[in-house]
Structure formats: structure tokens, C-alpha cells
Amino acid sequence: MAAPHTLTDLVTPGPVEPRPTDSPERRRGLSLGKVLGYAVLVVAAVGLLLPFFWMVSSSLKTNSGVFSIPVTWFPDSPQWGNYAEIWRISDMLVWLKNTVFLSVVVTVLQLFTGSFAAYGFAKTRFPGRNLLFLLYIGTIAVPWQAYMIPQFIMMSEAGLTNTPWAIIALQAFGAFGVFLMRQYYATIPDELCEAARVDGLSEYGIYFRIMLPLSVPALASLALLTFVTTWNDYLGPLIYLRDPDLWTIQLGLKSFVSEYNAEHALIMTGSVLSVLPIAVVFLLGQKYFVQGIATSGMKG
Template identity: 70%
Template sequence: MTLTISPPATPETPLTEPRRPLRRTGFSVRRTLAYLLLGLLSVAVLVPFAWMVSSSLKLDADVFSVPVRWIPAEFHWQNFTSIWSRIPLLTYLRNSVFLSLTITALQVLTGSFAAYGFAKVRFPGRDALFLAYIATIAVPWQAYMVPQYVIMQKAGLVNTHLSLILLQAFSAFGVFLMRQYYLTIPDELSEAARLDGLSEYGIWARIILPLSKPALASLALLTFVNTWNDYMGPFIYLTDNNLWTIQLGLRSFVGLYDAEYAMIMTGSVLSVLPILVIFLLGQKYFVQGIATSGMK
């Protein structure tokens, strides 16, 4: 009787390749397409700014030339020097900076303080009052524009910066933004502070605000940009040329039958620079305020 010893069984070699490389390839393709789409959208957004910078270095006759000449045949750098003597640009910029900084500081203060009450303080009718206050966002400004002007006129505040400051010192959107951020901060922190004897003002200033820097930066940036670019408010309430903002000052180049478009573009470039600098300095906190929560 012959015994045969068979070799040990070996696992069969798979006939097909694993699917993981295919999945990685598909993910890479989707990511590449997404980056390509975002790049195209970024270019589309930057085209008007490129045209604005290019037009600021041209003559009025060359601004609307067909086809568009993106690189001027001759750079007129004197536009950026002559504009300071054509209009009181420094005064306009100073007024815009004053209004933007003042209104931004007040909105951040009032918005964060009111949001703390709606998010961390319990009182009867809190949610109903919050919904009623937020509902004012849906009311267009044109609906109460005339009553506001009448109130300011009766108070003798027309043609003063104080009228714009008082009207824009409070923002329902700012309260909503800060409240939603405060809700992500654990209530146990506030309760522990109350047990230690800290007042509500102390909890807001020493605990809640330090944890809300991203949201505060987001609100400050949005408020500053909106105030800086505001045209209708100063146009309605400010009549003295010495009180005008940069947005009103650019109207000086618009005549009855013609407009100096090159100078308008030059002033627009100068007015965009402060916004660009502020956004570059605060973009880190701005992104965190939009994309993260208050958990530390």
C-alpha cells in the first residue's frame, strides 16, 4: 500500500485586482474636477477686479475700447496722484474709516451682548422675543426708510454722522450669528461660573467672549465691509461735502452728460485696498467662525 503525501494547500491567487486603487483613482479624478471648477469660478470672480485695475491706468477714451485691452498701451500712473487734488479724497476716506470702525465696534458689542441673553439666560418669552426680533430681517429697508428719516429729522440729526451710527448700531443678523455660535458652547461652563459667584456680565466678558473670537471676527468683518460699501445711507442723511464717505465722493466724477470713468476706477481701486487688507488679516478667524463651533 503506497501512501502519497499531497503538498499543503496554498491559498489561491486572486484573479482580480483589489478595488481600492480604483476607488483612490476615482476620488482623485473627482477632486481634480472640483479644483478645476473652483479655479474657473475664482477666475470669473476676479475678472471684474482685473478690469477695474486695468481701467484705472487708462484714459477715459480707452476704458470701454472694443476689443477690451487688458494691458494698457500706455500706463497712466498719474491717475493715482491727480485724484487726490481733484477731490478731497483724504476727507472721504477718513469719514469712511470713522463710520466703519464705530459702527463695527457697536454692532459687535450690542450683538454679542444681546445674543448672550437669548442663548444663555432663561426668562419667560425668550424664544418668542428672539423670533420676533429676527423676523425684522425679512422686512426690506425701503419699507421703514421714510419713518427713520422723519425720526432723525425731528431729532435734528440729519446731516450728521451720528444719524448713521445710531441707525446701524444694532443688527438683528449680528444677534442671530452670535447666538447660533453661543449655543455650541456648553452650558456647564456658565453654570459652573454662576456657582462660583460670577455675575452674568462676568460670565459674558470672561468666559463666553474669549471662546467666541472666530464668530466676533466674522461679524466684525461683515459689518465693516457693509458699512464701508454703504451708499444709500450716507446719500440720504449726509448733504455736507465734508461729511461724505468714499462711496459718495466717487460721484464727483459723474457729470450731467458724461463721467470720468478712469478716475472712478482709480478711486474704486483705492477704496478696495482697506477692505482687502482687513480681509487678509482676519480671514483665518473668519473661516473658523463660519466652519467651526464654540467647542475648545
């Protein structure tokens, strides 16, 4: 009969078998796959950034040098005067001021309305909550062109056409923002809100003092997406803003291209000035943007 196992036999581990991942062939395969993955990412990044680099390079060229063959990526004598000239011959300052105003106001309103509605859908209980949320989110699938004319009639009846308030009123609420914030709020334990209610904190207090401070990454993501979307919007201002003093950068550049269609270098200069602010905003907020998007999908 075999002797019974002792405590030492049970505790002392046996010989450790080498894992397949420890083999040299396996490590070489993983290293090769990582190198190929980085190579693909580098090629994709170059493909995305090359048009922007060409745009910046063309803004420092003469008109004849923009479309020269072969392509010159680095101008021999940079024309820095293009950036001073476009401010002189166009209303660039007015366009940028109007665009910044619309983008900031719409972003702030969407942050408030989206996060506030998302709190109601995520942390409060009321009859028909899930159905109402599905119906509201379902409006994302409806293209804007389907209700563009009724909206214009409504804004005309309200006397808001040819004013920035028409765009602000239409874009102050967004179903995507509610969806994004609701997904993030779902990752916050309900016990935290229940404990606050037991301590006598109102729903408004829970929203302002607990939920908002905990949702900074999601708020940053929503702010970045809303700001970029509003900044790049062309069709909305085209429909509602007829006065040149109210034009945004997108409408202003379109009129500039029509008037100075032979000034290719200045057109590229204006394009750089229109892209530069949102590029800076994205670079400053990319950390929170990635974090907010990642955590918003953790729990449905």
C-alpha cells in the same frame, strides 16, 4: 460536534477583505472627480476676479485706452500719475476719513450690542425668551424700504439728520449680529457658565471674562461683515448726509462720476481706492471669518 472556540480564535482576526475604495478604478474615479472640482473652482474664481483685474488695469491706462478694442489687459505704459491726480482734483481724503469713521464706530457698536444681546438669549433664562428672540430675528425679513420713511422722520425729530450720528444710531444694532453670536454661544457648554455662577461671578463677569474670549472667531466674522456692509452703504448716507464735508466714499465717487464723466481712467482709480481697504481687511480676517461662520452653525 465542533470544537469550542479558543481565546486565540476569538482574538486573531480573519482575513481582511479588500475595501471597494482600494480598487484602482475607484481611486481613478475619485482623482478625476477631484480634478473636475478644482477646475470648476478655478473657473469660478477667474470669473469673479476678472472684473477686479480689469478695474485695476484700467486705472493705469489713459482715457482712450480704457475702452479700446481689442481689450488690453496690461497697459503698455502704466499711468501711475492717475493715483496722484485723483487726490488733487477730488476730496478723496475727506471721503475716506468719513467712511473709516462710520465703519469703525458702527462695527464696534454692533460687536458690543450683538454679542451682549446674544448672551442674554443663549445663556440666561427669562419668560418669553424664545418668542422675543424669534420676533427680533424676524425683523431681518422686513426690507429697510418698508420703514425707511418712519426712521427718517424719527431722526429729523431728534435733530440728527445731516450728521453721521443718524447712521450710527440706526446701524448700531443688528438682528443678524445677534443671531450669529447666539448660534456661536450655543456651542459653548452651559456647565461653564453654571460653574462661574457657583464661584460667584456675575453675569457681566461671565460675559466679559468667559464668553468674549471664547468667541473671537464669531466676533471676527461679525466685524468683517459689518465693516464691509457699512463701507459699501450708499442709500443710508445718501438720505442722511447732505453736507459734502460729510460724504462717504460711495457718495463722493458718485459725485466724481457726475462731474468727470469723461475721465474713465480716474473713475477706475477711485473705484480701486474704494475697494482696496475692504479687500485688505478681508484678507487679514478671512481665517477667523471662515472659522466663525463654520462653528456658528454647529448647534441651534
